[in-house]
Amino acid sequence: MTDLVHVLYIVAFALFIYGLMGLTGPRTAVRGNWIAAAGMVIAIIATLLTPGESNWWLIVLGVVLGAVVGVPAARQVKMTAMPQMVALFNGVGGGAVALIAWVEFRDSHAYANEPAYVAVTSLFAAIVGSISFWGSLVAYGKLQEILPGKPISLGKPLQQLVNLGLLVVSVVLAVIIGFGVDSELLIIGVLVFAAVLGLLVVLPIGGADMPVVISLLNAFTGLSAAATGLALDNTAMIVAGMIVGASGSILTNLMAKAMNRSIPAIVAGGFGGGGAAAAAGGEGAEDKTVRSTSASDAAIQMAYANQVVVVPGYGMAVAQAQHAVHEMGKLLEAKGVEVKYAIHPVAGRMPGHMNVLLAEADVPYDQLKEMDDINGEFSRTDVALVIGANDVTNPAARSNPGSPIHGMPILNVDQAKSIIVLKRSMNPGFAGIENELYYDAKTAMLFGDAKGSVQSITEELKAL
Amino acid sequence: MTDLVHVLYIVAFALFIYGLMGLTGPRTAVRGNWIAAAGMVIAIIATLLTPGESNWWLIVLGVVLGAVVGVPAARQVKMTAMPQMVALFNGVGGGAVALIAWVEFRDSHAYANEPAYVAVTSLFAAIVGSISFWGSLVAYGKLQEILPGKPISLGKPLQQLVNLGLLVVSVVLAVIIGFGVDSELLIIGVLVFAAVLGLLVVLPIGGADMPVVISLLNAFTGLSAAATGLALDNTAMIVAGMIVGASGSILTNLMAKAMNRSIPAIVAGGFGGGGAAAAAGGEGAEDKTVRSTSASDAAIQMAYANQVVVVPGYGMAVAQAQHAVHEMGKLLEAKGVEVKYAIHPVAGRMPGHMNVLLAEADVPYDQLKEMDDINGEFSRTDVALVIGANDVTNPAARSNPGSPIHGMPILNVDQAKSIIVLKRSMNPGFAGIENELYYDAKTAMLFGDAKGSVQSITEELKAL
């Protein structure tokens, strides 16, 4: 490597870092992405300037092939299919690493004349690259619905045993190579066992957890790239790979936290299945499962909604959450969301109970909607946020002639596109009856004292 | 350097970085400092392990000398004298760099057999180290009141010309060395001219700007250490020096911004003079400078206070900040801070104006204190937070018989240990008169709409 190449590499990774810094804020993200891309161009040019570079036609062939596949794929993919695209791109990156490691093994005759670290890093790259490649492919397949979205698993303990076994075998094979045994079968074995491991780890994971998994595989691919860089003594690869590895790990953690999942639980498999199925399936209140959600999730849903209708009830009064609710409402409005408050005539425990509280919190009069005015709007409401209301939202009043509240006019909360219910438990309200609404597939429960829950949502909104 | 030394260096700088990350948050700062110190110990041990290390007695002599001077100085210095101590410690660091550069020049016979970069970095270190050393000594002298605190200057344009001249001369001398002229006079010339430059740059700067200047010199010393590291091919020095250089530059910028100064203006001299006197002197509202602060700073001050007294006025009403204020108050209480609200009889524009608003925001009755009850408490109040109140806090009512409000009872806000004032500008209140309180050395202004400011403080409090 010449000094020029070296300096260009430094420039390149400086651009990566600078671009990545930009990507962490919504305002600078677009520019940041292109700055990083510029870094990549410089890194590639620098590499091509390396003295002794040859095989130009093959390089052109590879690049053209890649561009022909990658560019249209990236351009035409639908917005909703983005996640699987990212999985795919990540996968091929891992695949490249695995292939390079394989070639290196062959060229160096099992690292015959190389220092130990080359063997170690290269074999690490082979294993991790292979896991990433195949794992990402499965993730892609699941999201693209080529593979079934539901978890496919051998059952938890067995599955984990098998996975561990696969990992051990491939590492052992790698160690054998490290001790100088030069057999192509060995490296192929390493790659294959890692591949099977990648498949089996991702298969049992449900669709809802996929983003976290993709991020994890992304971090892995980064680490394998860094390892390849160490093996090839290539600064740009070391830095870029490591940055991705480190930032990717943190990102994975953040994503998992935001979704209320733990990474070990996800990787152990099967956990996210329920949520995934419910979210995907769309009906299924028959077996009466309740979906619970997190404050951050509620915050995101509302922040990107066009219209949110807040349905306060006695629980808001008990929690004295009115000020918190209004603060949240204002924040949503500042984000361009239309916020309305649906006041049911008998919400609370006295006539006008909600009015007293919301007036105290200074909620503008125009946002308070009577039942008759708001009921028509629920069908075009993205999120109905039910805060400590129960009976006044119970669809049984409309649909179940046997119900003691049958005939009472209710707020048609169940017609909203999605429903978030804030209450402390599954206990009934004043009328002492169950509320079907909570078992609706569109409904997510956020359990806890209404004030606390609203405050958490508010904080999450601020962080968005 | 052996591999072991190298690895230890990596461990050392990793600890520096980790420690520094800790230093950016109040909770982790103490630990962060000791982690960085641990890194330093490892770096020193590693260096001593370098094969061929000799002159042990001299090393011991130097270290003992340093420890004998440094430890008691650091232990016994008064809290108020901390800034000058930091200046002194920074200075000797710079001095060490300059001396090492000098010795290197001598040992290598003007870099006779060294690559070009060694000469460049070493001479850079010499110049910057010398500037830092002498500049820091002046800063120390001023803060310690050995030198007069007031700016000492030749007059702006002349001063700047002389400074530029000194810089040019020392760089030219260095370039001559670089071209291979081996004369001890040259390096001494470089050091001396840089020294005079250091003296002359810092002399015209007033005491109030000193922290910014010290931080700037600190960043310089860091860069010179990094340069020395490059010259000596010492990774630990490169990383540590560069981190200090980079973080120091940003820190300098942040500090300057927090004090409403621009760095070029400070370095150009004479600007900060007035404020210096005010801040140092303690009285001297005569020249009237105002210190402005940030929401995060206000948040930390309050979070670590024992008692905070909120003093609302008409501005809180105009901003309709009452709900935000109460939210902030509750947060402080949750952090164990005692929060009281001091209601002046004529705050606002109608009798009971503050009561109406605070009642609307549901501030508990017990926390509302009448003037007579709270006035005795200000002297044991850590932070008085004045939110859009002006006349009712004006000490002129007590002290200035000529004032139109003389004789009106006021809230003795000026007796609090520190005062934070939230208002939009320096405009007067109802009575149309200036408020001395704002020029008090204990007072920091947080400019902006009261509601916005309180909300920012609240967010910062949540982040603590």
Added chain:
Amino acid sequence: MLCRVTSDTGVVVGVPRETAAGERRVALVPKVVERLRAKGLAVVVEEGAGLGALIPDREYEQVGATIGDPWAADVLVKVNPPTEEEVGRLREGATLIGFLAPLTSPETRDRLRGAKVTGFAMESVPRISRAQSMDALSSQANVAGYKAVLLAAEQSTRFFPMLTTAAGTVKPATVLVLGVGVAGLQALATAKRLGARTTGYDVRPEVSEQVRSLGAQWLDLGIEAAGEGGYARELTEEERAQQQQKLTEAISTFDVVITTALVPGRPAPKLVVAQAVEHMRPGSVVVDLAGETGGNCELTEPGEVVVKHDVTIASPLNLPATMPEHASELYSRNVQSLLELMLTEDGKVEPDFTDEVLAKSCVTRDRES
């Protein structure tokens, strides 16, 4: 203009002018008349029926009512129980909807039965979620609770809100509400709005959470007496003595006491004894909403405002009548809901007595033996 009106299409609803002393409400307001007209009913309004509520006759005419003699109508809607004379003017087989005081004045029922009139008593509508829109006790108690606080503030020699002024600081008034049903809750809410520090007390334990949900304190005396249908039961002699004693201690610290405690069909419990009033600070106020059944305060003189032991004791008898427009509006909506429940698809009045609401609220049936 006074002539009998019949509707070709069906039922005629009559709205008389209320004759009770101090009554300013009217059983139907123009808005509701309009809705009934839309359902095909004819409405006859007595001349000047709305005057007490400052609703001129022309407003009724504008929405299609006839000004005339309401007493010949098929359905007569009233606010107060009819006098003997009024019962006499009712058509045989007619239906009467209104407050009929079935528990406290059985003679009205007897008279109606005699006149072969089907009577629906608004106070007998059951307190179930579904029937809340017909619950006139609630809607009127709500008005009473609100007005009771205004009355207390009006009578008080002191401010309700806290005020820190150049001339000194005024402490917030402390308000105690005894008996926290619908009226009591609204009283707590309104007093809090005015800036007072509020406390509530009741014998039904579930009320404590409701009291707190309005930002008020709960006064816990340790006596529980929940009865049927959400109402309280009467206390035993021993409980009563204990309650009075503990309340006497508590009351002396309050500036304002508002009492709303009722037990259906029983005399109002005496919660504030003479001694308690004596211990109150001079200038304090007691507003007793239970005057109609004897009052919750021993010194109450129903319908009067008296000053005893330098304490003002007010016992207004018909507070909803002092806010006639909205009280009438809410009441007429209640009446409308109940009336609509009796209507068949083709606009006839044929109450389905298997419906709990109608069964319970009906006090006399024309076809009764």
Added chain:
Amino acid sequence: MLCRVTSDTGVVVGVPRETAAGERRVALVPKVVERLRAKGLAVVVEEGAGLGALIPDREYEQVGATIGDPWAADVLVKVNPPTEEEVGRLREGATLIGFLAPLTSPETRDRLRGAKVTGFAMESVPRISRAQSMDALSSQANVAGYKAVLLAAEQSTRFFPMLTTAAGTVKPATVLVLGVGVAGLQALATAKRLGARTTGYDVRPEVSEQVRSLGAQWLDLGIEAAGEGGYARELTEEERAQQQQKLTEAISTFDVVITTALVPGRPAPKLVVAQAVEHMRPGSVVVDLAGETGGNCELTEPGEVVVKHDVTIASPLNLPATMPEHASELYSRNVQSLLELMLTEDGKVEPDFTDEVLAKSCVTRDRES
């Protein structure tokens, strides 16, 4: 018990019973008497002086006052201007502190001058920050603004707050305050507390920010008329016509109008013309606090509650007197501050007339030519 009292130590302060019709305030409350006693002053209180405010004589005695004839005292403190008979009872050389109506009833001043009495008029205390603790106009206007809203709510046939109930939704009342000085601000604040939607209007432009600071809307008619000392000036003929016309349009949309507009020493501006009242919805309310100087509404009958065009127009004349305890308390603190300003170190009354506050508030001096 009626005997002359002198103090060995010095000045005697007298507190008579107010004789004006409907007046329930008293010039000094026991708390303030206590403080004056602590300063070495003797206080003589007329029998029953505090009764209107429900303050019994014994409370005065408990803090060291004597019950007796106050008219012989060195300093007499009153609420209302003295009648001719009362002036006659004053000692020559005595000092009188109270509302003396210097601008509207010059005859009082002439009589005091004749009696060689030094008179300090509470209404003439300048509106400067330092003198706010003596500013009885503010303290009493504050009471008036609060009470005006209670009165409006009491008179209204409607609810102030919004209420969504099973019997229908009640919209919040809309309240317009015309003339937003001290009373107007308090009225806005109180109406908002009660849940009404509030709007303020004034001719002084700086008031708009103050109105908004109470969460109220500002009605902008584009007429500015700031006068001296923080007061408004009288409008020109043309401005007045324009104002009346624009206000007439605006007023018809409000349920309640509270007027407090005053120009010192001038008849109250007519803001609400008869036509404006006519356009209001039946059942609306006008409370006119400017009755004493003729009223802001053309149809006002000072001191009366009348219904015209189905709109209730109330013009209470002395609202502070309806909340006597706190109104007296605040007033006596004002008096106390002013009195203390006149006291020398050794407890003599020797006003320093170079002090702006004393100079401006003094209307007659006994040593005057």
Added chain:
Amino acid sequence: MFLANLAILVLAGFVGFAVISKVPNTLHTPLMSGTNAIHGIVLLGGLVVIGLTASGVLDKILLVIAIAFGTINVVGGFLVTDRMLGMFKNKDKKGADND
């Protein structure tokens, strides 16, 4: 060499860590996509190996595939990220007047 590279590796790790300390949830997916594009840097490995050491046919085939993979990763990654970030292009205005 290796030790210098190790130093670089550690520092790069810290950079990654320090940069992504607290990112808004909404940016998680684009950020993941953006970092994904950056590790397309593996393309360099393909280029280096094919240019300097590759010999056999199988090697060459494998490396052409690797280069193609790397290219897909790079160009696809950046393009997809840019498209995802499209939502911030117009939304920024909406949010802008509120900070």
Added chain:
Amino acid sequence: MFLANLAILVLAGFVGFAVISKVPNTLHTPLMSGTNAIHGIVLLGGLVVIGLTASGVLDKILLVIAIAFGTINVVGGFLVTDRMLGMFKNKDKKGADND
């Protein structure tokens, strides 16, 4: 070597930059003091030069001074920083039960 060091230098710069992105004012002075202590690393320079290359007496005197200076910088720096941070030590408990 120099180029690897240059890479390290650039990365270290980014680390410094990324770590100190937003620090509360109150921590400015302790942070300044803490970074000050870290550049006491110059002590290493003195140790290396005195141990490996120093020859003349003047050299040795200069280096002993340099080492003394470096030592002062290091020990004084960390100790002073710790004292400054004293204000955060005891208060920490107070805040702890709220997160």
